[in-house]
Amino acid sequence: MSAAIRLAIVGLGKIARDQHLPAIAATDGVELAAIASRNAALDGVPSFATIEELLAADVSVDAVALCTPPQGRFEQAHAALHAGLHVFLEKPPGATLAEILILEKLARLKGVTLFASWHSRFAPCVGAARTLLADNPPSHVRVTWKEDVRHWHPGQQWIWEPGGLGVFDPGINALSILTAIVPQALRLDRSDLSFPANRAAPIAASLGFSGEAVTVEAEFDWRQTGPQIWDIEAQTRAGTLLLSEGGARLTLDGDEIAAGEDAEYRGLYARFVELVRGGQRDVDVEPLVHVADAFMLGRRHAVEAFEDEVA
Numbered sequence: 246m247s248a249a250i251r252l253a254i255v256g257l258g259k260i261a262r263d264q265h266l267p268a269i270a271a272t273d274g275v276e277l278a279a280i281a282s283r284n285a286a287l288d289g290v291p292s293f294a295t296i297e298e299l300l301a302a303d304v305s306v307d308a309v310a311l312c313t314p315p316q317g318r319f320e321q322a323h324a325a326l327h328a329g330l331h332v333f334l335e336k337p338p339g340a341t342l343a344e345i346l347i348l349e350k351l352a353r354l355k356g357v358t359l360f361a362s363w364h365s366r367f368a369p370c371v372g373a374a375r376t377l378l379a380d381n382p383p384s385h386v387r388v389t390w391k392e393d394v395r396h397w398h399p400g401q402q403w404i405w406e407p408g409g410l411g412v413f414d415p416g417i418n419a420l421s422i423l424t425a426i427v428p429q430a431l432r433l434d435r436s437d438l439s440f441p442a443n444r445a446a447p448i449a450a451s452l453g454f455s456g457e458a459v460t461v462e463a464e465f466d467w468r469q470t471g472p473q474i475w476d477i478e479a480q481t482r483a484g485t486l487l488l489s490e491g492g493a494r495l496t497l498d499g500d501e502i503a504a505g506e507d508a509e510y511r512g513l514y515a516r517f518v519e520l521v522r523g524g525q526r527d528v529d530v531e532p533l534v535h536v537a538d539a540f541m542l543g544r545r546h547a548v549e550a551f552e553d554e555v556a
Contacts, residue, residue: 368492369505
């Protein structure tokens with residue numbers, strides 16, 4: 246049996262605590278070896294303030310999982326790859342496309358794994374939806390991704406800065422599923438972006454895509470209160486497919502085909518172990534390409550200022 250991959254988490258924030266730590270503990274072939282985080286540490290685990298301190302220390306690690314905001318992550322990934330470490334990138338993989346291409350080239354040069362992870366692709370019903378649509382290509386798809394930013398990202402100011410993506414932080418999850426399940430290649434035709442008067446990133450987006458014999462409409466909104474909506478509906482010759490609850494439930498014409506519990510990050514880490522063991526890389530930037538195109542083609546609409554705290 247191969248030795249477990251000794252992994253360091255860089256950025257011990259909410260996503261690392263809620264998802265990465267439990268997934269690492271539940272995944273064979275990987276073990277937590279260190280933490281590098283400016284404002285947090287973990288009892289019983291060697292902890293450092295920065296990745297530079299980690300790399301300079303006498304601590305043996307084989308890989309890092311970068312759970313920091315996308316702005317500034319390039320330098321961390323670059324340092325880790327230069328040191329010969331395998332790198333797991335939390336989504337989005339970076340703040341720009343160019344930096345991901347540079348990192349991929351460096352990973353190939355160093356002969357190590359680079360994994361641009363898309364956790365929503367590992368939702369329990371995404372595979373079943375992909376299989377159904379492969380046999381029944383959709384003619385029209387509607388994506389509705391609406392959630393409350395105050396609930397999911399309280400006080401996280403980086404998401405409103407350039408490179409933080411704004412509503413595309415959750416929206417890219419939808420795009421990662423869309424590009425995984427729709428067999429036709431898609432290109433963006435229309436982008437309407439709603440920017441709060443006091444923010445540098447959009448709070449809502451309305452997009453239109455086209456492909457071979459298919460059109461796609463996508464609506465992302467961070468102002469949703471009440472029930473949160475993460476749905477992808479596809480019209481096919483077999484009927485109406487609905488992938489709901491972020492990929493946890495799949496129905497066809499209202500009849501349930503599949504449902505499952507959240508195990509997205511366990512799936513990500515199992516994939517990472519597989520990639521490292523096989524000496525492979527997995528760097529799919531298609532979801533980020535669509536986000537970049539949305540900003541390039543985006544028609545800007547000014548909306549009321551947004552504050553984290555409701556007055």
